[in-house]
Amino acid sequence: MARHSGASVLGRRLRVGRCGPGTSLRTVPRRVTTITNDWPAGSARALSAGTKRDDVLDEVEGPDGTFQQHLGPFHHYLRTVATDPDGTVHETVQYGLYLPWFGIIFRWPMRRALRHPRTPGSPSPWWAPPDKLTARQTSALALLAAAAMSAAFANTLFTQTSTFAADGFHASDRMLGASGAIVRVGVVIALPFAYLADRMGRRRTIVLLAWLTPLFCALGALSPSFWVLTGSQTIARPLGLALSMLATVAAAEDMPRNSRAYALSLLAMASGMGAGVAVAALKLADFGDNGWRLVYLISLIWLPIAVSLGRHLDETRRFETVHRMSPPLNRRRLGMVALVALTSNLFIAPASYFQNNYLDKVRGYSAGGIALFTLAVGTPASLGLIIGGRMSDVIGRRKIIAICTPLSAACLVAAFFAAGSAMWFIALGGGFTAAMAYPAFAVYRSEMFPTGNRGMANGLINTTALLAGSLGILLVGVLRDHGSSYGSVMAFLGLGQLAAAWVAFRHYPETAHLELEQLNPEDPTIVSAD
Template sequence: MPSTGERRILTLLALASIPFAFVNTLFTQTVSFAADEFNRADTDIGFGAAIVRWGVVLVPPIAVLADRIGRRRVLVAAAWGAPVLASLGAVAPSYEWLVASQTVARPLALVMNVMILVMLTEEMSSETRARSVGLVAIASSIGSGTAVAALPLADLAISGWRWLYLISLAFVPVALVLQRELHETSRFSHVHSNQVTSATPRLSRSRLLAQISAASLTGVFVAAASVYLVNYLRDVRNYDALMVTAFTIVTAIPAGIGIIIGGRIADERGRRVAGAVSLVLGTALVVVAFSTSGAAMWVSEVCGGILLGISYPALSVYRGEMFPTTRRGTGAAVVTASGLIGGSLGLIIAGQLLDAGWSYSRVMTLLALAPLTVSVIVVTAFPETAHRELEEISPDVDVA
């Protein structure tokens, strides 16, 4: 279990994850309704969501700054900026304006996510890193859940989806709490103070390539499955906003069970096998959900969510562990950006195929080949990092 000091940090970072998740979920949940108001097709939804994801190219340069001036300062600044900029979507006069505003707001939310992961990695012990990542992910569901729960507002009027963007401003006080209570990580402070007399370690190209490949291929499937789920439920299953909300909440809540189980397994028994196997099985069940209706669809989505939840802490913790302290923010940000860019490609492919007449089942089956490839990469190229200190996994001194 985390120590008293670790619990304090964990609580603050869990709080920070809530506005991140809300802003990160906002466009995904509302784009289908916004497209209706602006008379846009599935291809436009795909391209719009892809462009918003391409905004992630802003994240690595900011993360480089965090490796120089500190994680706390960057996290606090992003916590102020993300909800304020996201709220601009409420006054979007066009689909292009909406996409542009979220192309800036969402990257700032992703900066928050990267800094949260890096700070967790540096402050938690070797026995609690994965489960801490999982616990923060569960806390973040409050933010994403708020976006989902507010979705019925979109049915109040053709422009009802705009209310969800205004809700972003309710998360501004979180930035104030972080500014007052959160401290810099001890590892960054130590390494930064000794950097003048120590050689700066380099990023391992093989580790970076393996992480980029896994993140981008996972994103291909996950992004399409999440963005087009709303469309699938509305267009194929004839769900209204209330039923979409009910389906999303009922099927997503059990994923928290998977995250808790996955974090414990990853810390106690290892990350690789648990992450790879649960990713494959979870992906297969999500495809089944896009291929069925009624109870089978609900059960498949629930079980798929649990299994993908197990994979999340097991695989996500690698993004912080695989890089030395002076490069950890940069490495984690590059991997995060790769996942979003892969997701944008998945969205474009899915949108084009759906407009060409492909069924949702056929599209998701094709895209599922990507995470299946990821499982092979994890087993063959990822090191086992459970029970190992960061200094052993990724030394802060370049010995090459």
């Protein structure tokens, strides 16, 4: 069965009728910024001002001698160049960039890039994608990153607060481990939303989840017992996982071929910001036995993002294009990606879940100390996401996986043996290299499957990953109750990371520089409307 939404079929090639790559159906705020430059006569900048630039955008010269955007992220762009009789060159750049929620972060680097153009033919700045994004793609990526923040807060909330809630309810380590496993088993709740996204669209499902996730998280503040808290977050966390998963699917579908890993790295950085809010809020847990409840109430701050998504997020072009509904699922690809998710999460999930318990019970850190450690180690390490995402798009995913995954596993295991400042530096190294590998791993989950079942395939893979994480958490909880040290248990589970890297390097295809339709020939090729 095929889906049609404003597209006309030309053989195997399709023309999108509703919106081209640089347009949007939704109202976009029109804020315009002006930059003026004066260049002395004969200077290098004066001589190059009259040439078209090709760094953060591609320019085209208009009939009146002005330069306009041919391809780039701006909803408005105009550059004029005037020369005085003495040879002084006056350049004026007017541009409008719509980046909801993240405009303040990119405002200065974009302004600097426009004021100081790069040499023609040079690669884009390190913070920018390898490809030039359109205004539609830029705003969509920012909105999806905002959704990722909300999702990450939900995904981090129980992990960060469970130790303090367990103390308040006098729960044992075994109960703590069991609750972590139960919450992760709840990932099956995400599967119906993955199915809905393949049927009724990415946008509508993402908006629905953006409302449901913070509301269910906030219910945890009212829990009368540890098991009721576990039950509420068994629903809330899978909603956040589904939101995060579909945000990555939508980003992969809308990004150009050389920037998919970069886009996922930005979503992961935004996720780090959302998780950072949960970590920073841990200080509230020091306010008595019930201080942790305040952290759950903070979930409501993410509701404005749901409003923003509902107003401004467009459906992905690939979903809007005619495509086959429910194509056969490639079982070999699904099994291969699921195996990597399984082996890696046997280590990653318990290492993350028990980190706070380790710092609390073994190293004697307070809630504030744990928050400081997590932010101090995690924030610098997040730069690895941008570096790893860009390198994955430039030199390939498999090389990044093969180099970074063993290094990250070794460092993260060593952090459970070390103490003092050594623990901080080793954990930082492990987090940085793990962050570099993440975009390369994550992008395969969307690239390896066609539009008609991309959401469901991601749901099944994420379910596998979460169930494996639950198994790892249960195992650590049982072994800890029998006297095993955190270090020895994590060293054993860390072998799963090495297995994941080997499978990915040996058996994954290299997908960098290829369109999704080249990787999935059953999908039609998209031709943008002019």
